[in-house]
Amino acid sequence: MAVDGPDVAVPADLAAAVAERLPPLGRPAVVVPADGFLRPASLRFEHGRTDPDARYTDWLDVGALSREVLDPVGPGGSGEYLPVLWDVDRDRAARALPRPMPPRGVLLVPGALLQGVGLAFDVVVHLRVAPAARRRRTPTEQAWELPALDRYDDEVDPMTLADAVVLADSPDHPALVLQGRFS
Template identity: 75%
Template sequence: MAALLADVPPAPGAAALRVAVDGPDLPGAPGVTGPHALAADLATRLPGLSRPAVVVPAEGFYRPASLRLEHGRTDPDARYTDWLDAPALAREVLDRSGPRGSGEHLPALWDVARDRAARLGYRPTPPGGVLLVPGSLLQGLGLAFDVVVHLRVGPAARRRRVPADRAWELPAFDRYDDEVDPVSLADAVVLADHPDRPALVLQGRFS
């Protein structure tokens, strides 16, 4: 995957190639556990392929708890529609790093753990590099990603692997599969039902 991304140049006038690493984060298993682990691994490999990389987690652009959890802490519909501030992610990261952008990005807008503004300054996006945005439920929002990598974990595997305290999220991912069909939209799909034996399927701009 790193070698494939290293061969894709940024769009004309863009600071970096903007890559979504989309999928459910399922900790506790060896191998491919979720988008954050995959993005971190790609970020360590890309510089060796002459492509600097930076990781900007989507969680840094979640809404404040007063909005995100307005309907309770375990509402799957809110998890699907209300958690991510997609316009802020577009404005502060993707647009600034894309064509005619300023060539910088905001690492995070909101500190979810402390539920307050992150108060971070803009940082340069590595020129000619790869901007990796790991997170869940990232497709179907009109975000300007140049490449989308989707970790496909089927419903049965999700139910088998999700921690008990996060089982309430499962209907959100079922709805995502039904309404967005993220596999069909992605440029690369990592089949990760068995995290220790992932398989890569190329489509979209890689086909």
């Protein structure tokens, strides 16, 4: 399950909350943040540290996320996933060991810009933050990323692709819209 949304929507918090509620229902859960599968700085920042186009297309290592996480836990996979590939703070391989997916386990992958790149998720929840709310809530030092999020909305239209949409303009008052439809 993808929990797709901009940083200001804190998709990792929703993924953690869902993961916490699943074991009592007989479904163990594993959270693997997409940020653990970012490309090395030399590739992410090839066009500068604040290039919104690079943020949109060059940061996430889609192939590695598929190869090391989604494919192994999917049908016919080995059942072992890599919890993290790249240590962004140190800009080097994380050297994590593969872990077994629990039987009947649910994999949650929180992150931004996860749809429209060919990742094989069974379910996608999109945390929708309207452009005006993103501009209000995004810290000044991250404002350069806003054009990438606008481009994502325009080119991918994540609300229509998602299985469920959570309107997250106000973190204290989220609203669920089922089946990716906004009315």
